[in-house]
Amino acid sequence: MIRDITIGQYYPANSKIHSLDPRVKIVGTLLYLISLFTFKSIIGYALATAFLFGCVKLSKVPFKFMVRGLKPIFLLLIITVGFNLFLTPGGAILIRVGPLKVTEQGLNTAVYMALRLIYLIMGSSLMTLTTTPNSLTDGLEKILHPLNKIKMPVHEIAMMMSIALRFIPILLEETDKIMKAQIARGADLESGNLIQKAKAMVPILVPLFVSSFRRANDLAMAMEARCYRGGEGRTKMKPLIYQKRDYIAYVVVLCYVMVVFVAGRYIPFKIWIF
Amino acid sequence: MSIKLEHINYIYSPGTAYEKQALKDINIEIPHGQFVGIIGHTGSGKSTLIQHLNGLVKATSGALYYNGENIYAEGYHMRELRNQVGMVFQYPEHQLFEVDVLSDVCFGPKNQGCSEEEAKQRAREALKLVGLKEKYYERSPFDLSGGQKRRAAIAGVLAMQPKVLVLDEPTAGLDPKGRDEILDQIAYLHETCDMTVILVSHSMEDIAKYVDRIIVMNHGQVAFDDVPKKVFEHYKELEKIGLSAPQVTYIMHELKARGLDVPADVTTIEEATEAILAALEKKGE
Amino acid sequence: MIKTDKLVFEYEKQDDDGNVIGVSRAIDEVDLDIKPGQFVAILGHNGSGKSTLAKHMNAILVPTEGTMWVDGKDTRREENLWDVRQSAGMVFQNPDNQIIGCVVEEDVGFGPENLGVPTEEIWRRVEESLRAVGMIEYREHSPNKLSGGQKQRVAIAGVMAMRPKCIVLDEPTAMLDPVGRKEVLRSVEELRKREHITVILITHYMEEVVDADKVIVMDHGHVVMQGTPREVFSRVDELKKYRLDVPQVTLLADELRKSGVDIPKGILKKEELVNLLCQ
Numbered sequence: 001m002i003r004d005i006t007i008g009q010y011y012p013a014n015s016k017i018h019s020l021d022p023r024v025k026i027v028g029t030l031l032y033l034i035s036l037f038t039f040k041s042i043i044g045y046a047l048a049t050a051f052l053f054g055c056v057k058l059s060k061v062p063f064k065f066m067v068r069g070l071k072p073i074f075l076l077l078i079i080t081v082g083f084n085l086f087l088t089p090g091g092a093i094l095i096r097v098g099p100l101k102v103t104e105q106g107l108n109t110a111v112y113m114a115l116r117l118i119y120l121i122m123g124s125s126l127m128t129l130t131t132t133p134n135s136l137t138d139g140l141e142k143i144l145h146p147l148n149k150i151k152m153p154v155h156e157i158a159m160m161m162s163i164a165l166r167f168i169p170i171l172l173e174e175t176d177k178i179m180k181a182q183i184a185r186g187a188d189l190e191s192g193n194l195i196q197k198a199k200a201m202v203p204i205l206v207p208l209f210v211s212s213f214r215r216a217n218d219l220a221m222a223m224e225a226r227c228y229r230g231g232e233g234r235t236k237m238k239p240l241i242y243q244k245r246d247y248i249a250y251v252v253v254l255c256y257v258m259v260v261f262v263a264g265r266y267i268p269f270k271i272w273i274f
Numbered sequence: 275m276s277i278k279l280e281h282i283n284y285i286y287s288p289g290t291a292y293e294k295q296a297l298k299d300i301n302i303e304i305p306h307g308q309f310v311g312i313i314g315h316t317g318s319g320k321s322t323l324i325q326h327l328n329g330l331v332k333a334t335s336g337a338l339y340y341n342g343e344n345i346y347a348e349g350y351h352m353r354e355l356r357n358q359v360g361m362v363f364q365y366p367e368h369q370l371f372e373v374d375v376l377s378d379v380c381f382g383p384k385n386q387g388c389s390e391e392e393a394k395q396r397a398r399e400a401l402k403l404v405g406l407k408e409k410y411y412e413r414s415p416f417d418l419s420g421g422q423k424r425r426a427a428i429a430g431v432l433a434m435q436p437k438v439l440v441l442d443e444p445t446a447g448l449d450p451k452g453r454d455e456i457l458d459q460i461a462y463l464h465e466t467c468d469m470t471v472i473l474v475s476h477s478m479e480d481i482a483k484y485v486d487r488i489i490v491m492n493h494g495q496v497a498f499d500d501v502p503k504k505v506f507e508h509y510k511e512l513e514k515i516g517l518s519a520p521q522v523t524y525i526m527h528e529l530k531a532r533g534l535d536v537p538a539d540v541t542t543i544e545e546a547t548e549a550i551l552a553a554l555e556k557k558g559e
Numbered sequence: 560m561i562k563t564d565k566l567v568f569e570y571e572k573q574d575d576d577g578n579v580i581g582v583s584r585a586i587d588e589v590d591l592d593i594k595p596g597q598f599v600a601i602l603g604h605n606g607s608g609k610s611t612l613a614k615h616m617n618a619i620l621v622p623t624e625g626t627m628w629v630d631g632k633d634t635r636r637e638e639n640l641w642d643v644r645q646s647a648g649m650v651f652q653n654p655d656n657q658i659i660g661c662v663v664e665e666d667v668g669f670g671p672e673n674l675g676v677p678t679e680e681i682w683r684r685v686e687e688s689l690r691a692v693g694m695i696e697y698r699e700h701s702p703n704k705l706s707g708g709q710k711q712r713v714a715i716a717g718v719m720a721m722r723p724k725c726i727v728l729d730e731p732t733a734m735l736d737p738v739g740r741k742e743v744l745r746s747v748e749e750l751r752k753r754e755h756i757t758v759i760l761i762t763h764y765m766e767e768v769v770d771a772d773k774v775i776v777m778d779h780g781h782v783v784m785q786g787t788p789r790e791v792f793s794r795v796d797e798l799k800k801y802r803l804d805v806p807q808v809t810l811l812a813d814e815l816r817k818s819g820v821d822i823p824k825g826i827l828k829k830e831e832l833v834n835l836l837c838q
Contacts, residue, residue: 166661181369184361186385206371222657225649226670233675237668449605449763450804476736521807532837547814
């Protein structure tokens with residue numbers, strides 16, 4: 001199941017979306033997610049669907065991949081839909097199942113809630129599937145750069161994030177090695193209640209912490225040896241520079257947001273209860 | 275306490291883009307008490323192979339008999355196997371975690387079900403076996419030097435009183451003196467403790483001095499399996515695999531090729547000296 | 560290039576409660592004079608002080624007494640710190656713990672980025688350095704999938720991209736397998752030939768130093784032997800005393816010489832011995 005979490009994974013491909021500046025994708029995704037909460041009509045959802053699916057098509061990421069990312073939240077979806085379906089009063093009663101009743105309002109809210117959740121996940125996933133983690137940190141660093149004026153260490157935070165990303169696979173490997181070594185000494189990581197399982201993690205976590213500190217020390221020394229002294233005076237090997245396609249993308253996103261806001265709120269169009 | 279591998283195959287990540295056959299049709303029998311060296315380049319499958327011996331990794335197909343019983347049979351107690359087959363991983367000092375050395379060495383025995391007293395007893399014995407002085411027992415393991423940490427980690431496995439001891443690159447990262455000390459210690463353990471010892475390494479010179487038998491792994495298969503002298507006769511093929519025979523062996527082969535009457539299957543300096551002196555005398559006659 | 564004058568480095572020894580109970584001399588009055596373009600090897604067992612000495616060369620440590628000059632600059636002076644580090648690049652023992660970038664070419668560019676080198680120039684240097692160590696095909700790879708030897712070569716490229724005058728390699732092969740060791744040493748050899756850069760190799764493997772211009776042996780913080788490889792290798796009994804791994808060919812030659820065979824001292828390579836015996 002861990003492999004099905006698509007938020008955070010990168011799907012390499014050569015698409016228009018992949019080649020966009022990460023800042024465009026970050027801002028665009030954020031605007032899209034916010035826009036999901038600005039309308040209540042079917043027109044809004046139709047437009048949101050069209051936009052999202054259009055982007056997915058452009059990204060060349062297989063649709064199956066995106067759908068797989070919804071598996072982990074399936075339970076959440078069911079609960080959300082269930083609650084809204086059966087517990088929202090308002091409008092005519094459509095179905096009655098014993099003490100539970102489904103109202104018009106209930107169905108309306110449930111469906112829209114579900115759609116919002118699904119599109120939230122798919123939208124965020126699309127961003128991370130088409131942008132490498134390092135591009136994302138570069139993009140965030142550039143976007144948040146003005147915060148330097150209020151003394152927020154933007155560069156340092158971005159550097160920490162990229163180092164963390166670089167070492168995640170190494171730490172995972174190390175955890176595996178330590179686990180094997182302790183299992184070879186008879187450690188039992190599977191049986192027992194929650195407390196016992198937590199205690200069983202100590203022989204894994206302590207060595208992991210110790211080795212992480214050692215790594216951090218070595219890494220700091222190596223960085224200093226290569227003349228790292230913070231963000232001052234640093235140039236970039238891969239600077240983020242907007243291209244024409246990025247400006248076009250910004251315009252498209254802004255248009256979408258405005259249209260969906262106006263159309264979703266002010267155009268009175270209803271199909272049945274939606 | 276013999277170990278027998280029959281047609282062992284291991285494929286990892288089957289069905290994915292990363293699928294790889296790490297072990298191909300391995301057939302090996304190791305009688306009790308042997309001192310075996312397993313050599314191979316990185317990626318040859320040697321580490322994967324030894325992890326089968328204590329059940330950490332399950333073969334994709336084939337059978338593994340420990341003391342006559344197939345460990346893949348229904349109902350076999352893997353934990354019992356791990357009590358008998360002790361494994362010391364590379365850089366074992368990375369597994370230390372307890373507040374003091376003695377407690378850490380007690381971890382293994384306690385997991386085996388020993389009482390506090392028994393565990394401490396075994397721990398002390400194990401620590402003596404590896405030559406770690408008593409004054410270190412109450413110290414934090416993180417305060418010890420690198421070599422001492424490694425010994426404490428090995429003691430942690432010895433305290434489980436295994437019948438088979440597997441060591442994966444025990445000399446990794448050590449300087450020459452450290453290397454000799456650890457290997458001498460392991461040879462001493464082999465003699466005094468009636469254990470089968472399996473040593474994995476990529477350093478031929480280390481292994482040649484100590485083991486009874488060398489198994490050479492290459493791309494997941496057994497390339498050679500014989501006594502050291504015989505294995506080093508294949509020094510040209512060993513070179514192709516990315517390994518090398520001890521420097522002395524090369525020298526002897528060269529000398530022989532140039533006409534000096536020396537045996538080529540020499541692996542130690544003492545033998546080489548004798549052989550060369552004898553040959554030179556004969557030449558002088 | 561690198562010069563020291565009675566260099567001393569001391570650190571405090573603490574007992575179990577953290578109280579200072581004495582001072583330990585990791586380096587005890589060491590005098591060095593390494594000329595530009597030389598290939599100097601520093602040998603010693605673990606704890607001999609060789610790594611501590613190496614860390615003085617790029618001002619990670621500063622002397623407690625005495626002075627260390629790198630390219631004429633005193634390492635104790637703060638204003639020299641970054642110049643010293645740019646002049647003397649260092650490659651460390653652990654291949655993973657010195658690679659910062661998620662992609663090989665980004666890691667090699669890390670040094671030049673820190674120096675404020677313009678973007679275009681960074682790309683030029685990255686390409687040159689990767690070519691020099693033979694890793695150019697891996698430029699867009701993740702470092703995780705590389706072997707130990709390959710990672711160390713990337714680290715060397717990362718240092719070379721800073722255009723240092725001298726490169727210090729602190730036990731670069733200690734954690735590698737024989738194939739990795741050969742790769743790294745070959746890269747260093749080629750670099751030396753091509754760039755005429757000063758190379759200082761810290762190691763405990765004697766076979767790695769046979770081509771050095773000068774070999775320095777350390778023990779307990781002192782320099783106990785200095786000279787050309789041949790001079791140092793000829794003192795077999797002393798080397799054994801300092802717990803060094805004398806190559807088998809040198810030991811064999813020495814044994815034969817002691818038994819009366821007419822062989823000069825200090826045999827470094829097996830070809831030499833074979834030629835001598837077969838005349």
